Amino acid sequence: MTDRNLPSLGLALLPVVLTLGLLALQLFYFGDFTPHIPLVIGLAITGLLGVLRGQKWTDIREGVFHVIHVSLPSLSVLIVVGMIIGVWIASGTVPTLIYYGLTLLNPSIFLAAAMILCAVVSLSLGTSWGTVGTIGVALMGIGAGFGIPMYWTAGAIVSGAFFGDKISPLSDTTNLAPAVTGVNIFDHIQNMLPTTVPAMLIALGIYIVAGYGLIEPADTSLQAITQITERLSQDFNLGLIPLLPALLVIALALFRQPPLPSLFAGVLLGGVIAIFQQGVGLHDVFTFAQSGYAIDTGIADIDTLLNKGGIQSMMWTISLMLIALGFGGALERTGCLESIILSIVNKVKSFTAVQSSAIFTAFATNVVAGDPYISIALPGRMYAPLYRGMGYSTLNLSRAVEEGGTLMSPLIPWNAGGAFVITALGLGIMDGNLENLLYIPLAFACWTAPVIGVFYAITGLFSPKASEQDRTNWANDNEDIMDLTDHDHLGDPGPSKEAMPI
Secondary structure (H helix, E strand, O other), X not given: OOOOOOOOHHHHHHHHHHHHHHHHHHHHHOOOOOOHHXXXXXXXXXXXXXXXXXXXXXXXXXXXXXXXXXXXXXXXXXXXXXXXXXXXXXXXXXXXXXXHHHHHOOHHHHHHHHHHHHHHHHHHHOOHHHHHHHHXXXXXXXXXXXOOOHHHHHHHHHHHHHHHHHXXXXXXXXXXXXXXXXXXXXXXXXXXXXXXXXXXHHHHHHHHHHHHHHOOHHHOOHHHHHHHHHHHHHHOOOOOHHHHHHHHHHHHHHOOOOHHHHHHHHHHHHHHHHHHOOOOOHHHHHHHHHHOOOOOOOOHHHHHHHXXXXXXXXXXXXXXXXXXXXXXXXXXXXXXXXXXHHHHHOOOOOHHHHHHXXXXXXXXXXHHHOOHHHHHHHHHHHHHHHHHHHOEOOHHHHHHHHHHHHOOHHHOOOOHHHHHHHHHOOOOHHHOOHHHHHHHHHOHHHHHHHHHHHHHHHHOOOOOEOOHHHHHHHHXXXXXXXXXXXXXXXXXXXXXXXXXXX
């Protein structure tokens, strides 16, 4: 599969194990949720390993910057989302959504409704991050008004937002997974439905049960809701006009416009409405976009809801992403990730093991490299020849790397996805509110989909074999196919005579 001079498995694991150890020391022993320095040290260790093995530092540096360059669109989204949060609060967009959410929604169905709403918006926008940073922020305010713990609301938001990101044809990760595995994007989306739909239904059922049973009505305060809605209507001109920025962004997404310009158009319209509808000055709009919205109502709950946003609020996350991406790039350029994945590939004994390993490898790469793009691209490239050699469609692989890559990204706090969720939703982990990390197990749709995927791998359900057309395409595209003549347990089962089950 490769003629590169890769490090041994032990050497490849060394920087990974040392970095994870430093992360554990920082997070759990010191109780300090700032993973930046352990990741910087991990990058340095990886670079030193590469130099000691004869690689030039300039080559390793190029690998670091290459991965950062590939991820610049995502960093750009972070900047625009920070602007959106600050400006949309000033324009009354977020306060209007909170106001009507508190007056129209029933607290018992709120979690289920939040998940469905985020799923629809994310499917339309093609970006989970854009959804979390816009609709998600408003939903956090509504949940706080109902007295629902932040981690429950965040779990529902993440479940819905990353569901849409996983199956939207506008999503970058949904396009990346089929690209690296050599399948059609719409076939890829269709093949993800058998895991995605049950996972969403399971999550929906749990959120309904939680709303009616686990979250007691006594936990919500009618007085607090009244206080919030009255103060919002006093401080902002609410109504249809403040909702126009959100409607514009959704409309642009439906017309398949790129996410970044669409989101920025929402910033511009929000600024105009803040000036002419809310009476805010132009310089104030600039300040809100840069440093976030600021208000002092004397009511702690309202100040917590509204004092947020701005580009600067994203700098902690952006710096973490740059370092994590650099670490992942160094691991990739030095061959450490490839060596680890190859060792897994060479030891698997069956399709069940191959499919499960692909899901786990994407997840583990997310944990180590901190980047969902690497977690999709690298396992996708490394496992594809094995699937072809076994006679299985690489649709199985594209689904596996999405489940271990896209869906698990927001559940890893130091990953780009997890860091963004924590910052955008104001979970306050850096301030010591570690209980809000409970959003991770409560994002049911994200982690149940990989579990369902492993079940299908064991049972053979929804695991299509290669068709004659697949084999023809492999030959025409000169795709790499692993020779398994010495591995009878992984023998080619032959082409499938049946259509892919759905």
